Amino acid sequence: MAKPKLKYNSILQREVKSRFIKDKIFSGIVITLSLITISPIVLIILKLIAKGYKQINLSFFTETAPNTFQAMEAINSGNVIPGGILNGITGSLFMVFLASIMAIPIGLLVGIFLYENGTKRYANIVKDITDILQGVPSIVLGLISYFWVVKFITNGFSAMAGSFALFIMMLPLIIRSTEETLKMVPDTIKEAGFALGVPYHKIILRVLIPTGLSGLITGILLSISRIIGETAPLMLTALGSMSVNFDISKPTSAIPLLIWQFYNDPNMVDLIWSSSLLLMFFVLALNLISKQIISKRNK
Amino acid sequence: MIDELNIQEKDAVLDIKNLSVAYSKGKYAVTNVSAQVKRNKVTAIMGPSGCGKSTILRAINKMHDLYPNIETEGQVFLNGVDTSSMSTIMLRRKIGMVFQRPNPFPTMSISDNVIAGYKLNGIKLKKFEREEIVKKSLQDVTLWEEVKDSLNKKGTFLSGGQQQRLCIARALAFQPDVILLDEPTSALDPVATKKIEELLIALKEHYTILLVTHNMSQAARISDYSMFMYLGELVEYGKSKEMFINPKDKRTDEYLTGKFS
Numbered sequence: 001m002a003k004p005k006l007k008y009n010s011i012l013q014r015e016v017k018s019r020f021i022k023d024k025i026f027s028g029i030v031i032t033l034s035l036i037t038i039s040p041i042v043l044i045i046l047k048l049i050a051k052g053y054k055q056i057n058l059s060f061f062t063e064t065a066p067n068t069f070q071a072m073e074a075i076n077s078g079n080v081i082p083g084g085i086l087n088g089i090t091g092s093l094f095m096v097f098l099a100s101i102m103a104i105p106i107g108l109l110v111g112i113f114l115y116e117n118g119t120k121r122y123a124n125i126v127k128d129i130t131d132i133l134q135g136v137p138s139i140v141l142g143l144i145s146y147f148w149v150v151k152f153i154t155n156g157f158s159a160m161a162g163s164f165a166l167f168i169m170m171l172p173l174i175i176r177s178t179e180e181t182l183k184m185v186p187d188t189i190k191e192a193g194f195a196l197g198v199p200y201h202k203i204i205l206r207v208l209i210p211t212g213l214s215g216l217i218t219g220i221l222l223s224i225s226r227i228i229g230e231t232a233p234l235m236l237t238a239l240g241s242m243s244v245n246f247d248i249s250k251p252t253s254a255i256p257l258l259i260w261q262f263y264n265d266p267n268m269v270d271l272i273w274s275s276s277l278l279l280m281f282f283v284l285a286l287n288l289i290s291k292q293i294i295s296k297r298n299k
Numbered sequence: 300m301i302d303e304l305n306i307q308e309k310d311a312v313l314d315i316k317n318l319s320v321a322y323s324k325g326k327y328a329v330t331n332v333s334a335q336v337k338r339n340k341v342t343a344i345m346g347p348s349g350c351g352k353s354t355i356l357r358a359i360n361k362m363h364d365l366y367p368n369i370e371t372e373g374q375v376f377l378n379g380v381d382t383s384s385m386s387t388i389m390l391r392r393k394i395g396m397v398f399q400r401p402n403p404f405p406t407m408s409i410s411d412n413v414i415a416g417y418k419l420n421g422i423k424l425k426k427f428e429r430e431e432i433v434k435k436s437l438q439d440v441t442l443w444e445e446v447k448d449s450l451n452k453k454g455t456f457l458s459g460g461q462q463q464r465l466c467i468a469r470a471l472a473f474q475p476d477v478i479l480l481d482e483p484t485s486a487l488d489p490v491a492t493k494k495i496e497e498l499l500i501a502l503k504e505h506y507t508i509l510l511v512t513h514n515m516s517q518a519a520r521i522s523d524y525s526m527f528m529y530l531g532e533l534v535e536y537g538k539s540k541e542m543f544i545n546p547k548d549k550r551t552d553e554y555l556t557g558k559f560s
Contacts, residue, residue: 189402191362191402192404194391197388197389197420198388207404
């Protein structure tokens, strides 16, 4: 009996066709999901620009926040709200600066310590605590700062108290990023230094840190972008101020604090959007700069 | 064994006595090795993976000190001086080391890589000293002509073989007594390997070279003396020419004829 002739070619073609269709379906799903992921950020930025651009002018950066009557008058006569958020901008930068000069040296040193002693018991305990610290809600850090700094050190709401809370938030971020960055420096580079008779501390200072420098800077920038928008811990510590303040023992404003104040005042609504736009700009810029540094390093 | 090789006391740059290394308590990677390394010769240490070749090499310049779990017993003499009485820092300046993979410092330029030993140790060099050391070291590794116009470029821009020669130049910059090379060509292509091999033969005029290799033919090509190691033991040590033709130990014979690797 003659076997019926099978068409091998058409069997294979059938299979290729079904793969092709499956591939299309899955690419479609993945593209849709990624669009869903990126759409919030795009929508946020578009909304902020649409609502906030009117208020962005020179006085926005050079004048302090207006009071509610000035704002009301302007709205009634159809003008943009006068004044700006200089007190918030300077306050944010001031407190981030204070937090950074505390967190960067300590964070780098602890990060180096953890990298060098990663297997030791004490270092592991420190690592675990760092991880826990990273998870502590920011409002709790604000409370702690309130009880330690506001009540006992500055005897009142202060930039010091605000930056202390931010410092605690920054610390674990810098510690872990330092440790991770140094881990990426190959051991062979370290050994090359040792084989030249270079002492241990000089290997850290002159080989490890320069080799990982871009990573360390990136970690610091990302930690700044993480804390610059924090509101909750500042409410309990820095409180806010209507004037520019560079005194660490006095209440100080910050952009997110101003946004909260504007939200509570129906006359100031327009300023919410422009302030948010500026804050968003800071965060985006820091992130983009970090990305740039990383991609340069990988070249 | 020493008598067989006819190495006079004054000819021995390195004198290894009863060296044992354990990676953790009681687990020896190298057991009781004694050998002398002759001045201005290329000595190869060969053997299958995990036989302790690199472990011996790294014991000589005390690289094991970096890892607290590793225990080293026995003595190593450098020009008759017990290395345990020397500071690790001085010892490593007298014994240069080249690693398996080229590892120039990525943040440094080519010329800075050559004088990295001076720079990192904070030894100040005058301009003419610096230029002289860079030029001489690079000439010694036949890299000068290739890089003399790009000394300020990063060392990592070079090809793998060039990078490895740069690393050898870095080791030569201190004018060491001995250069230890840990499988220096295993990450390189045949052309780059050939260059390094020719270089090592040329370098032995001024330096003593101790080379770890898993590549028998490389040992046969460039070494004057060979050690064969197996399971942490120094099985045989002799003139390469004799050992490759007429090995005395059965295990050496089996290794050389490819019965195991």
